[in-house]
Amino acid sequence: MTALAVRAPAAPPKPRRLAVKVASWTVAAVVLGAFAGLDIDWEELRELPGDLVHYGTLMFSDPDWSMLPEALLQTWRSVSMAWLGALLGVVLSTLLGIPAAEGVGPLWLRLPLRGLFAVIRAVPEVVIAIIILTVTGLTPFTGALALAIGGIGTHAKWTYETIESAPGGVVEAVRASGGGLSETVRWGLWPVVSPELASLALYRFEINVRTSAILGLIGVGGIGDMLTTYTQHRQWDTVGVLIIVVIVVTMSIDAISGAIRRRIMEGAKARGVERSS
Amino acid sequence: MTQAPASSVAKAAPQVPPKPRTWPRTLGIVAVLAVLTALTATPALGGVEIDLGAIAKNWTNGADRIGKMLTPDLSVLPRTWQPLLETLQMAVVGAAISAALAIPLSLWAARPTNPNAPFRAAVRFVLNVIRAVPDLVYATILVAMVGVGALPGVITLVLFDIGIVVKLVSEAIDSADAAYMEAGRAAGGTQSQINRLTALPQTWPAYVSQVMYSLELNVRISAILGLVGAGGIGRLIDEMRGFYRYDALSTIVLEILIVVVLIELASNVLRKRLR
Amino acid sequence: MNDLTTRPEAEGDMPSASGPWPVELDDVTVRYPNGVVALKNVSLTVGAGEMVAVVGLSGSGKSTMIRTINGLVAPTSGSVRVGPHAVSELRGRALRHARGDIGMIFQGFNLADRASVFHNALVGRFSHMPTWRTTLGLATEADRAMVMRSLDSVGMLEKVWHRAGALSGGQKQRVAIARALSQEPAVMLADEPVASLDPPTAHSVMADLAAINASRGLTVLVNLHLMDLARQYTTRMIGLRAGEVVYDGPAASATDADFEAIYGRPVQARDRLGE
Numbered sequence: 001m002t003a004l005a006v007r008a009p010a011a012p013p014k015p016r017r018l019a020v021k022v023a024s025w026t027v028a029a030v031v032l033g034a035f036a037g038l039d040i041d042w043e044e045l046r047e048l049p050g051d052l053v054h055y056g057t058l059m060f061s062d063p064d065w066s067m068l069p070e071a072l073l074q075t076w077r078s079v080s081m082a083w084l085g086a087l088l089g090v091v092l093s094t095l096l097g098i099p100a101a102e103g104v105g106p107l108w109l110r111l112p113l114r115g116l117f118a119v120i121r122a123v124p125e126v127v128i129a130i131i132i133l134t135v136t137g138l139t140p141f142t143g144a145l146a147l148a149i150g151g152i153g154t155h156a157k158w159t160y161e162t163i164e165s166a167p168g169g170v171v172e173a174v175r176a177s178g179g180g181l182s183e184t185v186r187w188g189l190w191p192v193v194s195p196e197l198a199s200l201a202l203y204r205f206e207i208n209v210r211t212s213a214i215l216g217l218i219g220v221g222g223i224g225d226m227l228t229t230y231t232q233h234r235q236w237d238t239v240g241v242l243i244i245v246v247i248v249v250t251m252s253i254d255a256i257s258g259a260i261r262r263r264i265m266e267g268a269k270a271r272g273v274e275r276s277s
Numbered sequence: 278m279t280q281a282p283a284s285s286v287a288k289a290a291p292q293v294p295p296k297p298r299t300w301p302r303t304l305g306i307v308a309v310l311a312v313l314t315a316l317t318a319t320p321a322l323g324g325v326e327i328d329l330g331a332i333a334k335n336w337t338n339g340a341d342r343i344g345k346m347l348t349p350d351l352s353v354l355p356r357t358w359q360p361l362l363e364t365l366q367m368a369v370v371g372a373a374i375s376a377a378l379a380i381p382l383s384l385w386a387a388r389p390t391n392p393n394a395p396f397r398a399a400v401r402f403v404l405n406v407i408r409a410v411p412d413l414v415y416a417t418i419l420v421a422m423v424g425v426g427a428l429p430g431v432i433t434l435v436l437f438d439i440g441i442v443v444k445l446v447s448e449a450i451d452s453a454d455a456a457y458m459e460a461g462r463a464a465g466g467t468q469s470q471i472n473r474l475t476a477l478p479q480t481w482p483a484y485v486s487q488v489m490y491s492l493e494l495n496v497r498i499s500a501i502l503g504l505v506g507a508g509g510i511g512r513l514i515d516e517m518r519g520f521y522r523y524d525a526l527s528t529i530v531l532e533i534l535i536v537v538v539l540i541e542l543a544s545n546v547l548r549k550r551l552r
Numbered sequence: 553m554n555d556l557t558t559r560p561e562a563e564g565d566m567p568s569a570s571g572p573w574p575v576e577l578d579d580v581t582v583r584y585p586n587g588v589v590a591l592k593n594v595s596l597t598v599g600a601g602e603m604v605a606v607v608g609l610s611g612s613g614k615s616t617m618i619r620t621i622n623g624l625v626a627p628t629s630g631s632v633r634v635g636p637h638a639v640s641e642l643r644g645r646a647l648r649h650a651r652g653d654i655g656m657i658f659q660g661f662n663l664a665d666r667a668s669v670f671h672n673a674l675v676g677r678f679s680h681m682p683t684w685r686t687t688l689g690l691a692t693e694a695d696r697a698m699v700m701r702s703l704d705s706v707g708m709l710e711k712v713w714h715r716a717g718a719l720s721g722g723q724k725q726r727v728a729i730a731r732a733l734s735q736e737p738a739v740m741l742a743d744e745p746v747a748s749l750d751p752p753t754a755h756s757v758m759a760d761l762a763a764i765n766a767s768r769g770l771t772v773l774v775n776l777h778l779m780d781l782a783r784q785y786t787t788r789m790i791g792l793r794a795g796e797v798v799y800d801g802p803a804a805s806a807t808d809a810d811f812e813a814i815y816g817r818p819v820q821a822r823d824r825l826g827e
Contacts, residue, residue, distance in 0.1 A: 009704040011712050034369035040428045055422050073323045080317035080324040122537035126501045130518055135332055135339030140325040214413040231421050250409035460662035463622055465651035466678030470686040474671050475664035
């Protein structure tokens with residue numbers, strides 16, 4: 001090591017990248033413009049804490065527990081929508097998502113499929129429900145169908161991404177031993193990706209539980225429907241019960257589904273270890 | 278996985294270890310799935326009535342409206358600019374406010390950056406509760422509280438974004454190797470010093486990526502917030518639907534679609550460059 | 553030229569906290585919560601300015617021992633004293649202050665890969681900076697100058713604005729040494745500093761440590777699992793086996809028989825590091 005300098009050494013100048021500067025100023029301008037453009041009286045925010053306490057008291061100080069059975073029934077209807085929507089959506093997404101994966105389907109099939117997924121992703125489930133209720137009417141079935149179709153957008157994308165990120169070795173091995181496309185999918189791909197796909201399917205259900213409550217707001221039934229009605233009637237003691245039910249049910253389903261998903265993924269890892277040893 | 282053919286080598290059949298019985302488990306899983314599906318599809322128990330007959334019956338009616346949707350009425354476009362702009366402004370403002378709030382919350386919700394277990398658990402619990410309430414439910418209640426307009430919409434988006442950004446970023450911190458923490462402690466640093474100087478830059482890419490993702494989701498959500506009176510283009514959707522103007526409705530949907538796809542493309546480019 | 557960094561320092565040459573300090577372990581036992589006893593009644597004294605190698609197999613307790621010295625691991629019984637600090641008695645702010653006087657470098661470098669080299673080395677100034685300064689990202693000129701000088705002394709100054717993750721293994725360990733030097737430590741601990749490096753780089757990092765010991769008179773404790781390096785660069789060697797001191801004497805005169813006592817098996821080729 002060299003002798004130590006008495007004075008602080010001359011450090012190289014700190015690099016200032018123009019692109020970063022331009023990007024940060026652009027972001028700042030967009031955000032400030034959006035703040036300024038919104039027709040919001042920010043003074044109102046000062047009243048917000050008071051409002052929250054006021055309505056919070058109305059909702060939760062003395063909830064009307066006599067509404068609990070009806071709330072639970074409507075929640076079950078929402079969960080049913082979520083479940084059937086997830087089931088149908090996952091089946092459709094798997095059928096459409098596998099050929100959309102690179103290395104499985106040909107390009108002329110992959111591109112239109114991916115385009116379709118992107119379009120569905122861009123349309124909110126509520127809008128899908130509004131469109132299909134012209135045929136099916138304002139029923140929970142409409143909600144389930146909207147969830148199924150809306151789910152294809154993201155779920156099919158996850159499906160082909162999972163397949164594409166699967167380690168190629170197993171597929172190669174099946175190909176090398178003379179397997180065709182269907183054998184490759186069944187024996188090369190499926191064993192590797194099925195745990196992750198199962199986990200994603202459960203996750204789809206968790207998302208649907210939330211979305212089904214939203215769909216209720218346009219009138220297809222379930223807890224969301226009930227919530228709109230009582231909010232519009234300003235029966236805050238009932239709204240309080242509904243919110244508590246939504247939170248408890250959603251968190252419980254998340255916890256159960258999450259535990260199952262962890263088990264699925266850990267099982268997959270354990271089996272992977274057995275395979276490699 | 279693939280067994281080498283052993284028959285040519287060994288004459289006698291090899292000692293095969295007993296095959297583990299997996300079918301009872303598989304059967305059990307299938308049974309649970311089938312029962313759940315049957316229960317959810319039983320209207321008598323409060324489930325969903327799968328009414329395929331209604332589709333057949335309403336088909337002409339529906340086909341008529343879908344036909345209308347296939348011929349978008351572009352004359353509605355000028356009326357959409359202002360609400361569309363408001364939708365985008367709400368999305369940006371919601372993402373910006375939640376991004377600022379998410380920085381300390383993410384650090385508090387992750388194990389390496391917050392060793393105080395009870396505090397961490399409390400932060401996580403509150404966030405889980407926030408995430409358990411669907412976005413439009415917030416909007417509905419907030420509209421009833423503070424009145425119709427963009428403000429309840431923005432608050433809804435902030436609550437929604439904080440839920441996902443903090444969850445995903447804190448999980449990224451949790452799963453990342455945090456060996457630099459030990460170095461910071463060995464140098465006599467406080468937790469906030471370590472967080473500021475090393476954990477923050479370390480988390481930056483995950484953070485930016487999730488904020489961009491929340492912006493994408495915001496555009497989608499703020500498009501429908503107007504359905505319950507929380508501002509943006511959703512108000513027009515509700516209006517057109519009320520007047521059965523399905524040709525105008527499809528114009529608006531197409532417009533949202535284009536904007537969402539554009540934002541997604543821009544965000545993808547940005548996220549790739551950040552990596 | 554950056555005027556911030558050219559300011560001459562009155563004290564001149566990298567002052568240590570207050571000259572080198574001795575390190576004393578008195579009957580130290582460490583029992584982990586899972587029941588493993590990592591150190592058994594270890595008593596030893598390292599004189600001020602000594603350069604000592606601690607050798608032993610992995611799991612022999614040498615990592616634990618070095619971590620008890622700066623309080624990253626608290627002894628179950630016994631006491632640890634470093635210069636004026638009774639480390640094993642200290643908590644909170646006092647412990648952080650003591651750690652600030654003890655530099656440490658790690659096998660895995662423990663750098664924040666996405667943070668710049670400068671920020672990583674600034675971690676060494678933590679115990680000298682108030683938390684609010686770090687939070688606002690404001691380092692004083694003196695802190696900056698100290699970091700720059702430390703980086704310069706290990707030849708890493710021109711990389712100061714690079715990301716730590718973009719460096720090679722040897723460069724990372726140099727930055728880690730600069731981080732420890734920025735603390736102006738009185739004692740330097742090194743936990744397997746060369747185990748992740750290729751042989752030529754390992755030798756140059758060991759030479760750096762020896763130079764720090766010689767030129768600044770720092771007390772240096774370095775964990776090694778290779779005997780060659782211990783013989784070549786240190787004056788005294790402490791052998792640990794299953795948490796107990798089995799050898800304590802001059803490094804140069806340690807025989808193969810002594811190594812067998814430490815390793816519990818005859819010396820093999822893999823215990824030596826090629827030149």
